Amino acid sequence: MLLKLDNVTKRFGGLVAVDHVSLEIERGQFVGIAGPNGSGKTTLFNCISGVYFPEEGQIVFDDIDITRMPPYKRAPLGIGRTFQIPRPFSSATVRENVAVGAMFGTMSGQISVQESLKMADHTIELVGLQAHRDKAAGSLTPVEKKMTEIARALAMKPKLLLMDEAMAGMHPNDIDEMVAFIKRIARQEKIAIVAMVEHIMRALVNMAEKVIVLHQGAKLVDAPTQEALADPRVIEVYLGHPKET
């Protein structure tokens, strides 16, 4: 077991954003988190990466209780993250961005700046950004920024990668390519991936071994992908009640 959430609850005033969610993620597993707008996906991600601390429940990562651990201590344990709108360090070059991942990720403290830069070069080649290596990350196109962010997260050598709506705004062809790439890397590096998907179910079907569907903060379905997507409750959440005839 890599990640275990036990009855995690996060409230904002009277609003229960995450409502007693329990889930388990195995090493190297590919899991999709789905649910309509406002269903608590991002808040759940923020609890796992440490942006918020939950009011109730427990989060255990790699046998360590991280429930109230500050975010900067979680990354060296092996939790990586990408954002819905890519957030590369704009003034730094792609190479420097990715090197930050290597430097402060799971090898934090054991790897020199020179080695980090070398590793960054390797990761940049992996994601195919060689041509942009020495450009400022802020000058890239949205898709290139996204790839920079993914490279930065991969350079952390994480055990778990949280991908926040990784495919939003991408062309369908690019999505297929990206899905194949992520899946290949995850398998190679034995990274568990939790991908948040709001709209693009097509990506989810191709990627995930299991899908967790959230609805109004609570877990609705937690099942293998095909089964979850066929579940009438999931269809209802996305499309509403079937019309009574």
Next chain:
Amino acid sequence: MNRVTQYYPILPVLLAYAILFIVGQTVSGTWQLVATLLFYCAMGQAFNIFLGMTGYVDFGYVAFMGMGTYGMALAITRLAHLPGLGAVVIVIGFGLALLMATLLSLAVGAVALRLRGAYFAIATIGVNEGFRFLIEGARIWNGAEGMIFTAQLVNIVGSERASRLMTYWADVMVLAIAVLAAAVTLFYMRNRVGYALTALREDEDAAKVMGINVTKYKIIAFITSACFAGLVGAASWALKTPYVFPPEVFEIHYTVEAIIIVMLGGAGTLLGPIVGGLIYGISKYYLSIFLPGLQLLVFAPIIIVIIVMFPEGVVGVLKNRTRNTALGRFII
């Protein structure tokens, strides 16, 4: 980029300061101007380590220079009568300047660095004013009367050397502090500290999630910057002019000047503070000669035009233009 070539950018810094020094020494009548320019460059160089590298604006910055001034003043006034110490008092003065700037920066940092962006800036405005009124009101270190210690300085090093110290060596010390500050800046840039600071300057939340203890690195930059400010204060405000009055050293005007210098030159760049300091110092000097009384009226639009033309600062733009060229290896 290997271990040696990555430190090449220090060369233009050394070259610029060497030229400045040689001009001041060989062209008669220019030393005062050069001394002023060195002061601006050193102040910019010190401030850049915090403002430039973290993107946080500290309006109470000049208080660290004030602390340094008081550190040197206290060492000279309290120790001058002790026999046998001689010039060691000045070394102790620099030590005290460092210590006092560090202590104040720790106190301010522990409280204010918990705040983000604009809130930090607002919180620090009070530090400088508060400190000035504390010293005046509580009559600490002679309160509003300040300290005049020319006599003690003469007592320590002799009258001839004291005047040489005030007119020459103090400026050379400022030069040395500026060079040292630049060297530390480059060293930070090439190490984890620099990468962490760039990351937190661009996106503090993303930096945290990437495993960067942002508070730690902000405090490192803050203390380093404050220490160099303290040294500049000790050399330029205590040794060059051996007196200290609270309203003169806790004067927010200098903070604003430092911010302008850093922004003009290019925040977070190594060469920026020199370029900014030179542009600022030279234009201020000549404008006050040719347009006395009107200098600020003319100066303000000039600064606005430069900022509009070079939003990333002169060196910031230069750095982007020369990226991936032979010249680019020297300009950061």
